Amino acid sequence: MMPENAQPDLSEEQAKKLGISLEDYLLPTHGRIQMISESGELLSIEEQGSTPGHEYPMPTREELLAGYRQLVIGRRVNDQNYALVRQGRMAVYPSSHGQEASEVAAALCLSPRDWLFPTYRDTVAVITRGVDPVQVMTNFRGDWHQGYNPHEHNTSIQSTPLTTQLLHAVGMAQAARLKGEEMVVLGMVGEGGTSEGDFHEALNFASVFKLPVIFFVQNNKYAISVPLSRQTAAPSLAHKAVGYGMAGELVDGNDLAALLAVLGRAVKLCREGGGPYLVEADTYRIQSHTNADDATRYRHSAEVDEWTKRDPLHRMRTYLQNEGALTEELEAQYQDDAEQVAASLREAMGQQPDIDPLELFDHVYTVQTPQLAEQRAQLADELARESQTEQA
Ligand SMILES: Cc1ncc(C[n+]2csc(CCOP(=O)(O)OP(=O)(O)O)c2C)c(N)n1
Numbered sequence: 001m002m003p004e005n006a007q008p009d010l011s012e013e014q015a016k017k018l019g020i021s022l023e024d025y026l027l028p029t030h031g032r033i034q035m036i037s038e039s040g041e042l043l044s045i046e047e048q049g050s051t052p053g054h055e056y057p058m059p060t061r062e063e064l065l066a067g068y069r070q071l072v073i074g075r076r077v078n079d080q081n082y083a084l085v086r087q088g089r090m091a092v093y094p095s096s097h098g099q100e101a102s103e104v105a106a107a108l109c110l111s112p113r114d115w116l117f118p119t120y121r122d123t124v125a126v127i128t129r130g131v132d133p134v135q136v137m138t139n140f141r142g143d144w145h146q147g148y149n150p151h152e153h154n155t156s157i158q159s160t161p162l163t164t165q166l167l168h169a170v171g172m173a174q175a176a177r178l179k180g181e182e183m184v185v186l187g188m189v190g191e192g193g194t195s196e197g198d199f200h201e202a203l204n205f206a207s208v209f210k211l212p213v214i215f216f217v218q219n220n221k222y223a224i225s226v227p228l229s230r231q232t233a234a235p236s237l238a239h240k241a242v243g244y245g246m247a248g249e250l251v252d253g254n255d256l257a258a259l260l261a262v263l264g265r266a267v268k269l270c271r272e273g274g275g276p277y278l279v280e281a282d283t284y285r286i287q288s289h290t291n292a293d294d295a296t297r298y299r300h301s302a303e304v305d306e307w308t309k310r311d312p313l314h315r316m317r318t319y320l321q322n323e324g325a326l327t328e329e330l331e332a333q334y335q336d337d338a339e340q341v342a343a344s345l346r347e348a349m350g351q352q353p354d355i356d357p358l359e360l361f362d363h364v365y366t367v368q369t370p371q372l373a374e375q376r377a378q379l380a381d382e383l384a385r386e387s388q389t390e391q392a
């Protein structure tokens, strides 16, 4: 007899339907899924890396155009924020320059009722979900306020403690099932984050309980200065899925078309009860980890140059132009939209927020501890003396 809350194993059914073994269904395709070449040409089916059970339809022109617009905005946001940090107007910004296709696809594959669990690097994904960029950046200015309300956009806060967000994502999916709510949850993580214990716990729990969670690993090759070769000995991070009884796929993380196709299918399978799912995006962090890091200390510029040639924006732009889908007017309009977002960021981050430091103590405990009360009094005293000195 099946235990009361056991879910049927749809992976076995899928494999049988396709006439392939369960292992072939769960393991990533040979190589990786890529649809548009680095120079912007549509690849033939054979070149796309598709094998039985790993075949993906090309996204529509409208989907690609909408995605490309977000790429243009995402790149502008990355570069504007990078500049604002250098001008001292923001405390820190982990840029996803070069990873924008993965960022945009992670948000566009979901519907509004689904939930996204991003990391500190995933600002562009959060903005693509519809969150106001100014609200997002409030967090990085160093105010204690988070900036946006996660419940308004079904988008969690950007997690800085590595991989904790995957446990939250799994918890959200389990809670939704218990409450009878239908949703798919997508949790983002870096390749470095896959070495955390939380990664194992999240994947194992999600797979045992067959939860509709997509684990989206952006393999950008570095965890600050630690290269991929020091992070894992696995053939790919997508291979990790099979050990949990979960399907995994490896996709070109700079190819928006392939990302939308692979993530789109993962979402569909999760909705039908065939989750969870692991997707690894093969991409690269073009800039430093943050402004506090000097990437020239641990990698060669030739490597960066190689990856710059695989830029996700140029590739999609060339493809859409050759298809006749992206006209000069549309391109100008998207650039204009991006400039407006950048201007709003400059304007908002240029203002000094009026923050009461004592508010810090108001939201820690319902009943303040004696230690906190003492610290609060100490700070109040310091602030009072400071304002007396200013007046004198
Ligand atoms: C639990 C925990 N340990 C260590 C850190 C410090 N830390 C911040 S980012 C980072 C590297 C993470 O690399 P990766 O997961 O590949 O993500 P990426 O920054 O490349 O997007 C580390 C070690 C942290 N934030 N949280």
Ligand SMILES: [Mg+2]
Pocket (backbone or CB within 6 Å): 190, 191, 192, 218, 219, 220, 221, 222, 223, 224
């Ligand atoms: Mg990384």
